[in-house]
Every structure is written in C-alpha cells, then in structure tokens.
Amino acid sequence: MGRAGLLADAALIFKKDLRIERSSKVVTVQVLPFAVMTLILFGFGISPDARVLLGSEESRTVLAQVTPGLIFIAVLFSALLALGRSFGVESSDGTLDGLRLAGLDPAGIFLGKAAAVMVQLAMVSAVVTGGAFLLFSVDVGWSPSRAVLLVTTVGAATTGIAAAGTLYGALAAGLRVRDTLVPLLVIPVLAPVLLGAGQAADAALFGAVADGWPWVGALALFALVYVGVGILSFESLLEDA
Amino acid sequence: MHWEFVIPGYLIVFGSLATYVVLLLGRIRAMAQRVPENKRSFLE
Amino acid sequence: MSALTNTLVGPSSSKVSRVVGIMAIIATVFMLLLALVWSPPEIDQADAVRLFYVHVPSAVIALYVAFTITLIGSIQYLRKRSVFWDLLAHASTEIGVLFCALVLVTGMLWGKPTWGVYWQWDPRLTSTTVTFVLYTGYLAIRRMDLDPAVRSKRAAILGIVSFANLIIVRYSVEWWRSIHQSATFGLDTQLDDLMLFTVFWAVVTFLLIFTWLLIHRFRLAWFEHQASTSSLDDAIAARRAERSHPPLAGESV
Amino acid sequence: MTSDGAVVQLTDAVALVGGFPALAGATLTLQSREVVGLRGPNGAGKSTLLRLCAGLVALRRGSGEVLGCDLATRGGRRAVRRSVGLLGHETSLYDDLTVAENIRFWSGAHRADDDDAGAAMDHLGLSGRLADVPVAGLSAGQRRRTAIAVVVARRPRLWLLDEPHAGLDSSGRDLLDRLMLDAAASGATVLVATHDRGRIDDVLTRCVEVEGGMVRESVDG
Numbered sequence: 001m002g003r004a005g006l007l008a009d010a011a012l013i014f015k016k017d018l019r020i021e022r023s024s025k026v027v028t029v030q031v032l033p034f035a036v037m038t039l040i041l042f043g044f045g046i047s048p049d050a051r052v053l054l055g056s057e058e059s060r061t062v063l064a065q066v067t068p069g070l071i072f073i074a075v076l077f078s079a080l081l082a083l084g085r086s087f088g089v090e091s092s093d094g095t096l097d098g099l100r101l102a103g104l105d106p107a108g109i110f111l112g113k114a115a116a117v118m119v120q121l122a123m124v125s126a127v128v129t130g131g132a133f134l135l136f137s138v139d140v141g142w143s144p145s146r147a148v149l150l151v152t153t154v155g156a157a158t159t160g161i162a163a164a165g166t167l168y169g170a171l172a173a174g175l176r177v178r179d180t181l182v183p184l185l186v187i188p189v190l191a192p193v194l195l196g197a198g199q200a201a202d203a204a205l206f207g208a209v210a211d212g213w214p215w216v217g218a219l220a221l222f223a224l225v226y227v228g229v230g231i232l233s234f235e236s237l238l239e240d241a
Numbered sequence: 242m243h244w245e246f247v248i249p250g251y252l253i254v255f256g257s258l259a260t261y262v263v264l265l266l267g268r269i270r271a272m273a274q275r276v277p278e279n280k281r282s283f284l285e
Numbered sequence: 286m287s288a289l290t291n292t293l294v295g296p297s298s299s300k301v302s303r304v305v306g307i308m309a310i311i312a313t314v315f316m317l318l319l320a321l322v323w324s325p326p327e328i329d330q331a332d333a334v335r336l337f338y339v340h341v342p343s344a345v346i347a348l349y350v351a352f353t354i355t356l357i358g359s360i361q362y363l364r365k366r367s368v369f370w371d372l373l374a375h376a377s378t379e380i381g382v383l384f385c386a387l388v389l390v391t392g393m394l395w396g397k398p399t400w401g402v403y404w405q406w407d408p409r410l411t412s413t414t415v416t417f418v419l420y421t422g423y424l425a426i427r428r429m430d431l432d433p434a435v436r437s438k439r440a441a442i443l444g445i446v447s448f449a450n451l452i453i454v455r456y457s458v459e460w461w462r463s464i465h466q467s468a469t470f471g472l473d474t475q476l477d478d479l480m481l482f483t484v485f486w487a488v489v490t491f492l493l494i495f496t497w498l499l500i501h502r503f504r505l506a507w508f509e510h511q512a513s514t515s516s517l518d519d520a521i522a523a524r525r526a527e528r529s530h531p532p533l534a535g536e537s538v
Numbered sequence: 539m540t541s542d543g544a545v546v547q548l549t550d551a552v553a554l555v556g557g558f559p560a561l562a563g564a565t566l567t568l569q570s571r572e573v574v575g576l577r578g579p580n581g582a583g584k585s586t587l588l589r590l591c592a593g594l595v596a597l598r599r600g601s602g603e604v605l606g607c608d609l610a611t612r613g614g615r616r617a618v619r620r621s622v623g624l625l626g627h628e629t630s631l632y633d634d635l636t637v638a639e640n641i642r643f644w645s646g647a648h649r650a651d652d653d654d655a656g657a658a659m660d661h662l663g664l665s666g667r668l669a670d671v672p673v674a675g676l677s678a679g680q681r682r683r684t685a686i687a688v689v690v691a692r693r694p695r696l697w698l699l700d701e702p703h704a705g706l707d708s709s710g711r712d713l714l715d716r717l718m719l720d721a722a723a724s725g726a727t728v729l730v731a732t733h734d735r736g737r738i739d740d741v742l743t744r745c746v747e748v749e750g751g752m753v754r755e756s757v758d759g
Contacts, residue, residue, distance in 0.1 A: 009647075016632070016643050023672060024634040094628030097594055101630075102647035103620040167446070171439050175429055185422040185443075188415045189450050192457035199461065218457065225449065233442050236363070239612065242331035243398040250394040251321070254339045254387050255313075258494065261383060265501050272508040280511045432556050434596070517559065521552060524562035527750035 009104045013112025027120045031081045035128050038074040063136040068201035071132050072194050078124045079161045080183050086117050087169040106235040118162035125154045140205050149204040149212045156219035157197040163226035164189050170237045302500045309493035316490040319483045333398040338483050340391035342491035343384045351381025359444030371437045374444050376502035378423050385417040412458040419447050545570050545727040550600035553590045560586035562751030571722045576731040578748035584731040588698040593618040623694030625702050629685035633674035637664050637684050644688045658691040678705035699730040715741045
C-alpha cells in the first residue's frame with residue numbers, strides 16, 4: 001500500500017471519528033464541561049486570594065501565577081477521557097475486527113485516530129485557556145509574539161498528547177481494564193509534555209518569549225517521535241495474532 | 242551522625258531484597274511441582 | 286543445614302547460580318563492612334554518605350542495567366519471537382522496578398539529613414520516580430488476561446517505547462530543573478580513595494545480586510511458561526473429549 | 539489457489555482463544571459455489587472456525603489455506619481478510635452513526651463501489667426512512683440487515699456467516715437465503731453457522747457438524 005493509500009485511510013478514519021463526535025457530542029457536552037469544572041476546582045483547591053510577591057510592590061494571585069501549568073493539567077485529564085472515548089467506540093460491537101478485516105493500513109488508522117483526538121483536544125485547550133484567563137484574572141500585556149507562542153505551544157502539546165495517547169490506547173485496546181490501565185501507562189509518558197508546555201506557556205504569559213521557543217521545539221520533537229513510533233508499531237499492535 | 246537515617250536505609254534495602262528472594266524461591270518451588278521433570282531444564 | 290540447603294537450592298539450583306549466589310553473599314558481607322564500618326564519614330554529610338553505597342548501585346542496576354536488558358529482550362523478541370528474550374525482558378523489568386523503588390527510598394533518606402527535606406525536586410529523583418511508574422505500567426500489561434503471544438508482543442513494544450520515554454523524561458526533567466535552580470543540591474561530595482573503592486565494590490556486589498535474582502526470576506518465568514505450554518496438548522485432548530457422542534455412521538442432521 | 543481448486547482447506551487446524559483451544563483439530567474442505575452449514579452446540583467452536591477462515595485468529599497447529607492464502611503466516615492472514623465477508627455475532631457497526639453512514643464508511647474502508655453500497659441498501663430495504671437513523675436506535679433485526687448490507691456491498695469471494703438469521707423476521711430470512719444462493723451462483727462460497735432447521739436445508743449444499751473443537755466432515759444435509 002502506497003503513501004496515497006495511507007493518507008486516504010487516515011482521512012477515512014479521521015472523518016469517521018469526527019462524524020461520530022458530531023452526532024454523539026461526547027467531547028462537546030461531557031469532556032469540555034469536565035475540563036471547565038477542573039479549572040473551577042483549582043480555584044477551590046488553591047485559595048483565590050493567595051498572592052505571590054513579584055517585587056517590592058507588585059504581586060499576583062497564586063492562581064494566575066500557576067495558570068500555565070493548570071491549563072495543561074486540565075487538558076491532560078480531559079485527554080484521558082477523550083482517549084477513552086476514542087477507543088471506546090472501537091471496542092464495542094467488534095468494530096476493531098471490522099477495521100482489521102477491511103485491510104486498512106494500520107499506520108493510516110493510527111494517523112486518523114490521532115488526528116481526530118488532536119482536533120478535539122485543540123478545541124478543549126482553546127476553551128480551557130480562555131476559561132483560565134477569565135476565571136483566574138490573568139493580567140498579561142498581550143503582544144502578537146506572545147499569542148503566537150501560546151498557540152504554537154497548544155498545537156504542539158496536543159499533537160504530542162494525541163499521538164502518544166493513541167499509541168497507548170491501542171496497547172490497552174481489547175482489555176477489560178482499559179479505562180484504568182491507560183491513565184497509568186500514559187501519565188508518566190506525558191509528564192515531559194506537561195513540563196514543556198507549562199514552561200512554554202509560562203514564557204508566553206509572564207516571561208521572555210524567547211525562553212519559550214526551545215520548549216516548543218522539545219514538544220514538537222516529542223510529537224514527532226510519537227507519530228513515528230505510532231506509525232511503525234501500529235501494525236503489530238492491531239494484529240492480534 | 243545521621244545513623245538514624247543510615248540504619249533504616251540499609252534495613253529497607255537488604256530487607257526488601259531478602260524478602261524478594263524468599264518469595265521468589267517459594268514461587269519457583271511451587272511452580273516447579275507443576276512442571277514435569279523432563280521439561281524443567283532450559284538448556285535442551 | 287541440609288534442610289536449609291534444600292530450601293535454598295531445591296528445584297531451582299544450577300551450578301552457575303549457586304556460584305553466583307555464594308559470591309553475592311560473600312561480596313555483600315564485605316560490602317557491609319566497607320560501607321558501615323571501615324569507610325570514614327564524609328566531611329559535610331557525615332555518616333549519611335553511607336546511604337550512597339546502596340543508593341548509587343541501586344540506581345546503576347535499575348536505570349542502566351535492568352531496563353537496558355528489558356530493551357534488548359524486547360527488541361530481540363520482536364525480531365525472533367523467541368520465548369527466551371521475552372521471559373528475560375519480563376524478569377529484568379520486575380527486578381529493575383524493585384531496585385528503582387530502593388533508589389527512591391534511599392534517595393529520600395539521604396535527602397532528609399543533607400537537604401533538610403525528604404523530597405527535593407532534584408532532577409534525578411524526579412525522573413527516577415517517573416521511570417518507576419513507567420515500568421510499573423509494563424508489569425501491569427504483563428499481568429493482563431490476554432492471549433500469551435499478544436501479551437508478549439504488546440509488552441515488547443512497551444519495553445522499547447518505555448526506554449525511549451526514560452531518556453525523554455530524563456533529559457526534559459534535567460533541563461527543566463536547570464532553569465530554576467542553578468545550584469545543585471548534591472553538594473560537592475568529597476570522596477577519598479576508600480570511599481571510591483566502597484562505591485565500586487558496592488556496584489560489583491549489587492551486580493552479583495542482580496545476576497542471581499535475574500537467573501532465578503527467569504527460571505520462575507520459564508517454569509510458568511513450561512507449565513502453560515505443557516498443558517496445551519492436554520487442553521486439546523480435553524477439548525476433543527467434550528464431544529458428547531461419537532459420530533454414528535449415516536447420521537444425518 | 540490450491541491445485542484442486544478448494545476455497546477452504548483446513549487440516550487438523552488448532553486455534554487458541556485466550557489460550558484455550560477453541561478449535562482442537564478441524565479438518566474441512568470447501569469447494570467453490572458451495573453453501574455449507576455449520577452445526578453444533580453452543581461453544582463447539584463454530585465462531586472460532588469462521589474467524590480462523592477470516593484470518594482473524596492465528597493458526598496454532600495443523601495447516602490451513604483459504605482462497606490460496608496460508609493461514610499460518612501473518613501475511614497470508616492479512617491477505618485473506620480482504621476477500622472474505624465475515625458476519626459475526628457482533629455487527630461491527632458504530633452505534634452513533636446512521637445506517638447510511640455506517641454502510642458508506644465500511645464500503646469506503648473495503649474499497650467497495652459506491653453503487654454496490656447503494657444497491658445493497660436498496661436490496662435489504664434500508665434506503666427509506668431507516669437510512670438516516672443512528673444504528674443505536676435500530677432493532678436487532680434491522681441492525682443485522684445493516685450488517686448484511688455491508689457484507690453484500692463488498693461482494694466477497696467467501697461468505698462467513700455466524701448465525702446470521704438471529705433476530706431476522708421471516709421476510710429477512712427469505713432474503714438472506716436468497717442472497718446466499720445468489721452468492722453461490724455467482725461463484726462465491728458460503729459457510730454459515732446456524733441452528734435453523736427446515737427451510738434453510740434447501741439452501742445448503744451440505745452440512746458439517748462441529749463439536750469439541752473438531753469438525754465432523756460432511757454429513758449430507
């Protein structure tokens with residue numbers, strides 16, 4: 001199967017997963033509110049009145065200060081739900097057998113599913129980021145370079161999360177304990193993403209923009225590694241014999 | 242100085258290793274009874 | 286004594302493992318004397334430095350030896366589909382996770398007198414923790430109720446990817462910490478010759494212990510494998526016996 | 539294709555499901571244009587036999603060849619999948635997609651013709667109001683019709699049907715019987731696991747009994 005076949009298969013799976021989302025709206029009406037609720041819980045857990053001193057005069061609320069990290073923690077937890085959904089639709093009623101029988105390129109299936117998860121996560125990230133700015137009253141002096149850094153960070157991070165998550169979702173596919181096993185497998189793997197995205201977003205919001213780009217590079221590298229590993233290993237992962 | 246950290250540390254390390262060894266040998270003995278004599282050796 | 290020997294050796298003895306075992310015991314006694322009696326306290330850390338002599342070798346075993354064997358075993362299993370490499374990878378990971386836990390415990394015990402707190406966001410301690418969870422996931426996959434061949438294959442893929450993760454986690458955590466704290470928390474440890482020799486000897490001792498454990502853990506895995514395959518013929522016979530009645534000539538349905 | 543032209547050729551095939559030998563020595567030969575019934579009690583190994591022929595289960599011992607593909611090799615199992623149509627207990631349909639969306643997706647995945655998909659929908663009476671109903675809202679029989687339409691649209695060379703009559707009404711059963719006959723007439727082969735008696739016997743060329751993971755060869759239907 002050539003490259004055209006791979007991309008065609010990926011597009012087929014991608015469209016199918018988004019169409020399922022369009023009619024079931026699981027991510028829109030369940031995962032998204034969950035993500036927003038997580039933000040509100042951060043407000044409950046971390047006192048909204050606590051402040052950190054920035055100098056002799058200036059201070060900022062703790063919540064605003066840690067916003068970069070909180071955004072991606074909320075995105076990470078939401079990703080676990082989105083991944084559970086992505087493999088949930090494949091585990092019911094023998095559809096995974098159906099995909100095997102169709103002889104679709106496994107790498108195409110991986111790319112299609114990862115891309116669909118990525119699009120959904122990007123949507124969640126956008127809402128979470130906006131919500132965090134509103135709820136935590138983040139006061140940022142906006143500039144185009146900061147915005148570009150933040151958007152790129154979100155893009156690279158969600159791509160990495162989607163690629164690694166899809167790989168690990170397939171590793172646990174067909175297991176009765178999938179829902180509990182995937183978080184155990186994926187969270188340590190995604191720890192560097194949380195770390196890098198947090199640093200990059202911190203640079204975008206409060207620090208020097210230039211400090212953020214190396215982290216975005218690391219996130220992109222992570223995403224690239226996992227897209228590669230997924231493409232290479234999906235064939236033997238889907239093959240159950 | 243600091244022996245109150247050193248002693249528990251060594252106890253934990255060698256205690257865990259010893260416990261693991263005992264459990265491992267117990268499991269091997271239990272398992273060996275379920276494997277016929279002629280199939281135990283790895284090098285055939 | 287013979288009862289003890291029997292328990293220790295029993296069905297799991299072999300000439301090699303017995304020699305390794307005896308060497309490991311002798312080395313351990315010598316190492317304990319070196320580490321706790323003969324070697325002097327360090328200038329800054331005083332006797333806390335003695336925790337190094339178990340912390341460092343545990344880290345060497347877990348992070349450099351055990352998980353590397355997991356990686357090699359996983360690659361070889363995917364290439365050759367040989368049971369040997371699969372079982373070796375499993376055995377090595379389990380022992381690696383054990384040593385990983387020991388690294389964390391000894392690291393924290395060393396941290397309290399040295400840093401004043403049990404937990405510092407020290408790059409090595411942090412990345413070791415993530416690695417520990419990473420390989421716990423590998424062991425969880427090995428425990429799944431799956432077709433053995435499928436399980437081995439998934440575990441092998443996980444074994445390879447986990448090693449890549451180990452490296453990614455390691456570097457990202459180090460980079461992350463290097464931005465925030467320029468000062469290292471390790472203090473400048475002053476080791477004299479005897480102390481260096483003690484560290485060296487402890488590493489040798491732990492390698493012997495690891496080898497002995499690996500041989501025996503592999504043997505257990507091998508027995509488990511043999512027990513499950515020896516039953517395949519029986520299982521087929523039992524399955525065939527489920528037929529309620531023998532076929533009758535000219536029987537129609 | 540084997541020299542004697544057999545579509546399916548199994549000899550002492552053993553296949554494991556989760557370590558259990560669900561097939562414990564199956565010997566079976568199917569020729570082109572045959573419609574063969576599989577009978578046997580629950581848990582006899584009928585489904586595993588069908589999944590083995592579809593290339594979804596590995597051949598552990600013995601030999602097996604389907605449509606010229608060797609079931610013992612991974613490449614062979616992968617190659618055979620595209621030419622067989624398997625209808626299992628599970629219908630391989632996405633609950634959240636409509637009937638038409640499911641059929642279109644699976645036809646696309648199988649690289650089947652769009653016209654064939656449309657024709658199959660018409661044929662199984664799914665073109666009207668039902669086409670836009672999500673599969674989750676279908677009755678068991680309608681769901682099965684949809685799954686059958688997916689198989690029909692692919693024009694497989696070997697049909698592997700696992701109790702396909704379950705949940706179908708009598709017109710659905712007649713339709714299915716006719717589909718099997720048409721498939722055989724056009725050169726395909728049908729292997730169908732069924733508990734039905736009576737009408738279906740007219741469709742079947744012969745019957746094979748499965749029990750204890752073994753196949754009792756060719757008892758006249």
